[in-house]
Amino acid sequence: MIVLIGLGVLVWLLMPRSPGVPFAPQAPVSRFGYNRILNPMTLRGQDTYGSGLYLASRDNGARKHLGADFVTNKGESVLAPFTGKVVRHSKPYSDDNRFDGIEIQNQENFDYVKIFYMSPVGKIGDVVKVGSRVGFAQDLTMKYPNITNHVHVELYNKDSKPLNPERAFV
Numbered sequence: 001m002i003v004l005i006g007l008g009v010l011v012w013l014l015m016p017r018s019p020g021v022p023f024a025p026q027a028p029v030s031r032f033g034y035n036r037i038l039n040p041m042t043l044r045g046q047d048t049y050g051s052g053l054y055l056a057s058r059d060n061g062a063r064k065h066l067g068a069d070f071v072t073n074k075g076e077s078v079l080a081p082f083t084g085k086v087v088r089h090s091k092p093y094s095d096d097n098r099f100d101g102i103e104i105q106n107q108e109n110f111d112y113v114k115i116f117y118m119s120p121v122g123k124i125g126d127v128v129k130v131g132s133r134v135g136f137a138q139d140l141t142m143k144y145p146n147i148t149n150h151v152h153v154e155l156y157n158k159d160s161k162p163l164n165p166e167r168a169f170v
């Protein structure tokens, strides 16, 4: 029995890990190629908790990941993808106040972005310039030990149709 558990642990330890895949920009989905919100910008690959890709499976296939996760270090600056208005500060979990986020609406085409697992700077109603710092990345390992630390990014057009964040930033 002990040998079997040991073997299991060994197999688990030897499983391939991909903490991130290089971010390869594709054609922008919107009229504008949006500014990178992190430098560098790296997609979260598969880890113990799942994959950070857009439409990746969640809850054993019950739902899909409607955002994309980009790898961060705690405290890293998060930048505005476009000039827009801070519509709200939004918390990703109703039952865990440690984590925060921001929603910014593009004032030209009314696309909006939600970025979670970051501490916003400034206040609701502020107009932020493209490329300016809007917050700092948080430490998600407080909740999910060993997860690839990241910000979760959702992007929508003015009709609230989800856009693929993997293709929005150039």
Ligand SMILES: [Zn+2]
Pocket: 052, 065, 067, 068, 069, 151, 152, 153
């Ligand atoms: Zn996510």
